[in-house]
Amino acid sequence: MLSFVLMLIAALFFTGILIRTKSLASGRKGPGIFQPVKDVIRLFKKGAVYSETTSFIFQIAPTIYFSSVVMAMLVIPFGHSKGLISFDGDFIFFAYVLSLGKFFSIIAAMDTGSSFEGMGASREALYSMFAEPAFFILMGSLALLTGYTSFQEIFYALHLGSYISYALAILASFVLVMIAMIENSRMPVDDPKTHLELTMIHEVMILDNSGFDLGLILSAGYLKFAMYGTLIVNLFIGTVPYGYAIPAFFVIQCILAVIAGLTESFMARFRMNHNAQFIVALTSVSLLIFFGVLLISGKFV
Numbered sequence: 001m002l003s004f005v006l007m008l009i010a011a012l013f014f015t016g017i018l019i020r021t022k023s024l025a026s027g028r029k030g031p032g033i034f035q036p037v038k039d040v041i042r043l044f045k046k047g048a049v050y051s052e053t054t055s056f057i058f059q060i061a062p063t064i065y066f067s068s069v070v071m072a073m074l075v076i077p078f079g080h081s082k083g084l085i086s087f088d089g090d091f092i093f094f095a096y097v098l099s100l101g102k103f104f105s106i107i108a109a110m111d112t113g114s115s116f117e118g119m120g121a122s123r124e125a126l127y128s129m130f131a132e133p134a135f136f137i138l139m140g141s142l143a144l145l146t147g148y149t150s151f152q153e154i155f156y157a158l159h160l161g162s163y164i165s166y167a168l169a170i171l172a173s174f175v176l177v178m179i180a181m182i183e184n185s186r187m188p189v190d191d192p193k194t195h196l197e198l199t200m201i202h203e204v205m206i207l208d209n210s211g212f213d214l215g216l217i218l219s220a221g222y223l224k225f226a227m228y229g230t231l232i233v234n235l236f237i238g239t240v241p242y243g244y245a246i247p248a249f250f251v252i253q254c255i256l257a258v259i260a261g262l263t264e265s266f267m268a269r270f271r272m273n274h275n276a277q278f279i280v281a282l283t284s285v286s287l288l289i290f291f292g293v294l295l296i297s298g299k300f301v
Contacts, residue, residue: 003078003230006246010226010253011219012037017254018225021261036222043215051208053113061108062213068101069220069227076230077152079237079245088149091139095132098183101220102128109205120204123272127189127201130279131182137286138175141168145293155234168292173232175285177256180228182279184221187264189275225260229253 016033023030032038050059074084075094083090102124109121143149146157159165182189185202194200206217233252237245270278 001084002081002242003076003083004073006078006249007073007076007223007226007230010229010250011222014225014229014253014257015222017257018261018264021258022265025262025265036218040215040218040222043218044212046211046215048209048211048213051112054111054208057104058108058111058208059213061104061111062209062216064104065101066216066220068097068104069223071097073223073227075151076227077155077234078230078249079234079240079242080156082152086150086152090150091143091154092136094151095135099128099132105205105217112208114208116200116204117207120201123201123275124185124205127182127275127279130276131179131282134175134279134282134286135179137283137290138172141286141290141293142172144290145297151234156238158235158238164292164296168289168296169235171285171289171292172235175282175289176228176232177259178282180225181260181263183228184224186260188267188270189278191269194269225257226253229256232256 013033015036016031019036020030020033048059071085072094075086075090075097077083077086085093087093106121106125109117109124139154142154142158146154148154148157181187185192190201190203192203194203206214209217229252230249233249236252237248240248
């Protein structure tokens with residue numbers, strides 16, 4: 001329960017800090033840190049408009065997408081505290097419950113009958129498929145290192161005691177940050193501010209969503225950032241007491257938001273045909289972690 005509450009709090013300011021960092025990097029003051037939350041609250045007060053060409057799939061997809069993210073959050077632990085849902089192999093459940101929400105968002109985009117939204121849905125499915133092996137190799141490597149298969153036991157048993165283990169934690173953090181940027185359709189894979197349908201990915205998928213439904217989709221994005229940030233925090237806190245772990249949680253979340261903002265400010269978006277190559281390269285980084293685990297455990301021959 002503690003991890004869920006902390007993620008909700010982090011989601012309130014994560015995207016705001018990211019946007020504020022981008023504004024300061026470009027020489028502007030920018031909106032307040034809580035402006036994204038205010039925008040979502042305003043959307044929640046509005047009704048949704050549905051095209052006559054859409055079916056019930058389009059109407060239920062935002063709710064399922066949001067619910068899948070909330071369900072995935074319930075699996076994530078924090079230090080000594082288990083997630084509300086915890087069992088052996090729960091990281092597999094985590095990945096596929098997120099995939100369920102992604103599936104409904106993709107078929108909802110196709111349900112509109114728009115060729116542009118179909119293009120965005122195709123790209124979203126492709127990039128998610130390429131990012132999935134990196135996550136599973138990463139978590140499989142940590143499971144091999146610790147001897148456990150649940151999030152809470154893996155992170156609790158993960159002790160950083162050598163230079164190799166610190167290097168593995170940094171590489172794992174990089175993989176998770178990049179997966180978070182891909183899953184949230186941020187730079188360098190996607191640009192949330194672009195308005196050219198031919199190069200949009202996630203944004204073109206939600207062009208027909210409005211009001212309450214759009215608020216759910218945006219809220220799910222904010223929660224996903226905090227969720228992946230919590231996974232990164234768990235890599236480092238281990239058995240640290242809550243008196244130190246909770247401040248470290250918010251410090252690391254703020255650092256991740258600033259890093260994401262600086263990445264979007266100073267890194268150009270990749271060309272569309274280079275995105276797949278970049279995402280597949282994340283699997284190579286995960287394989288480095290796997291070989292590092294074999295080296296630490298003495299199984300590398």
